Each structure stands twice: as structure tokens, then as C-alpha cells.
Amino acid sequence: MRVREVLLRRSRLPWVIAAALAVVAAAAVLVVAVLDEPARPHYCSCKPPPDTSAVKEVPRDWQAAAKHRDAAAAWRLLTPDAQRRYGTPGRLRAALARIAPDPRGPAEWRLVDMVTQGRGTPSAFLYLLVEKRTLRPAGAVVVHSMAAGGADGRVDPAPAATVRILEPAAHAKLGDRPPMRAATADPPEYVAVQAGRLTSGTAGAIRGPDGRDKPFFEPLHPGPTLIVAVQSDGNGRFTWGSVKVTIR
Template sequence: MSVPSRSFRRRRFLWPVLGLVVAASAVAGVAAARSSPAPPRPVCCKSPPVTSGIEDVPRRWEHAVARRDARAAWALLTPEAQRRYGSVDGLRAALAGLTPGHGGPATWRLIDTLTQGSHTPSAFLYLLIEDGTLRPRGAVVVHSMADGAHDGRVDPGVADTVRIREPAAHATVSGRPRMRTATGSPPAYVAVQAGGQTHGSVGAIRGADGMDSPFDEALKPGPTLVVAVDVEGGDHFAYGSVPVTVR
């Protein structure tokens, strides 16, 4: 499956802005309930992408890597990823570095999408987020035609380069929270909380100074993982995250 071209229009689940009232950067141990994000709206007169056929692909990849089953993992890779590793043996040598971090129960969550709608080459960014602490433990991009078929292929080479400056510990931040990101364009944001994910309703206008004006009413109080997502070169995901507690 080819990586979506630069001409693809990005469907972001959240406007590229975010404002939060936050305190204490440590995340408490609150269970994160499983939830599926709302599908994006149709693009270019096409129906929305369908992810039903690929929702288990990140989990299958995780299990294959954990078992060091190079052949099963190889079968799940995109052709481009296969070329990078060269062979099953080349992938086998890299499996230890691809294994998600250890911890408690975790859920693969769909964070962002590149698509032109159903039946088009599409890419879906999934993060493995620990249920109890909201700690991100891994990431993959699943490529698919987004039509419900079981055609998902994994690219595990997700850049972790969108850095969010964490609020000072114990500091209550209001008005314009200092959550600068080291990226050339304003990223999209997703707020992950115990009850699920917030898409499309939390945010504010990013100013020329790189700061976000607030719009915090849509987030409930409690531990939150803020994920910022950028698309490098128009077709490659990069992400970063910061744990906060909403007051």
C-alpha cells in the first residue's frame, strides 16, 4: 500500500488549536475507557473512510512483535516498510526496538487520519495508550483503502518529533497556557481522558506568538493526555504528547 500523496487533503479530528486550564503535570492512575473516535465527514464528495476492517491491525502487529514472530510481522508491513527492512531476517533483527513499552493494560486509539474518503488510499495514526496512566507506549500508521476491507498494512516508522512544552509542575495555568510546539505549522490536537477522546470541539485560535487562546469548557476535570499531531511533507505523521490534569 502506497503512502498517501501530498495532494491528499488531511481530515483532522480537531482544529489545529487547543486551550486548557491545567495543573500538576503528573497523571493520576485513572482507567481510560475504550472508545472509538467519531468518523470524519465526507471529503471531496466521497463517503467517510471506514475503519472496521483494520481496527485489529495494531493489536495484531503488537502481538507479532511481542512474540518475535518476524514472519507474521512481515506480512503486516506496507511494501515501503518491507523495503526499508529488506527481508524477514532484517525485520527480525529490528523487532526488539519495535516492541511497545511495558506497563499495565493499554488500548490502541485512533488519533488522526489522512484520507480523501472511502475507497481511497488512506493512513490512520494509532497510539497505544496505557489505560491506567494515559501513558503512550507505542505508535503505528495503518494504511488502507478505507472501505471496510481487511487490507490494513502497518508502517511502524512514526516520528516522535512534535514536542509540547509541559506546564510547570503545580502551576495553575489560565488564559493562554504555555504549550508551545516545536513544529513549523500549527499541529492538530487530541485530548485523551478517562471517558474517551475529544475531537473537534476543544480548541482556540493559535496566535502569532505560538500560544493558544483558551477554550477549555469542553474538557472535564481530571487526568488528560494532550497529543499534538503534524504531517511532515504532507504525508508522514509526527506526534508528541504531554500529560496534564484539567482543573
């Protein structure tokens, strides 16, 4: 009986090994799939996504106050840090002509980047005022909010436009997934603004050995396109830059 039992165990051994190898192979495939998944904007798993349903009105309120040189209304919209920088409503009034958004035609505010851990957390949203016909950036503002659905946003006006997109050149004609080269040590995040459409690039760094960024997994539609590059320090301070191109 012992000889038979040993033989039976030995006969099962290849099946046990095969089953173990199958489990290891499946785990390897899962790990590769997870690692190969394109990086996307994400939020803390313990919080629902940010609610900007009321926050998106704040840039419009800022635009209206700046346009009419209403220093009192503009002052109420500023973050405490921005109020300290301008000092008094009177000093802000003198600066409004310089920092006011200046569209030359119909324009709309587009949300191009955010720093948030989800609804109810301190969050910052970078809005760009883009002319509908020309796609010219006419202004920018950062809205700080708890992103909980209320109109509690406060603005930090005129974030710096210092991110330089070296390639592609302005007015170039490109394929539907254009590579870019930016004058930054780390790849920025990219957004493509098109008529009635905004396509986000990959969140995080994707840079090839040739020094080019390839952020768009989703093909861009043919037509005029404003490509925006954004960098953030993670604390609500943004820098950005843009280039207008045509997608073939």
C-alpha cells in the same frame, strides 16, 4: 398619468433599496458565519466517511506479532516501503525488540490522526497505544488502508515522536480549554486522550499573536489528560509528541 407614474416609482424606491440592503446584510452574515466556523476534520464531499471498522484491528495484530517476535506475521503486515527499509524477515526479527510496543499494563490503541479523502481512497491512520491507568504512550503505528471496511491495512511501524510541546509543562494543572505552545513553525493538530474519551482539537492552524495554540472548543473533562500534538506531510507520514497534564 406620466407624472403619477413617476411619483409611484419614486415612492417605491426606498422599499426597493431597503430590500436590496437586507439581502446584502443577510449574505454578509452568512459569510461571516462560515468564516467564523471552527475548522474541523473533513472529507471529500464526493466520498462517504472512511470505514475503519476492520482497520482498527491491524494495530492489535501488529502488537501481537511484535510481542511474540513472529517475524513472518509482522512482515506480512508491513507496507511495501517498510519492507524495503527492513530488507528481509530476518532483519525485521532483529529489529522487533526495538520497535515493538511496550505497555507496562493494560493499554488500548487510540486513533489520534488521519489523512484521507474518504471511503475507498488511499488513507493513513496514526494509532497511539496508551496505557489505561497512567496514560503513558507505549507505542505508535501508522496504518495504510483504502478505508473501505476491510482488514486490508498495512503498517508502517514506529512513527517519529519529534513534536515538542513546550507549554504546558508536564503534570501542570490547567483549565478546561488549555492553550499550548509547540516547537513548530506551524501549529500542529491536537488530541486530548482521557479515560474513556478522546477530544479532537481544531483541524488546521489556530495560533494567537502570543504564539499559543488554542485548539479545544469543546471543554475537556476534569482529570488526568494526555495531550497529543501531531503533524503530517499529507502523504501518510506523521510526527507526534505528547505531554501529560491534569484538567481542573
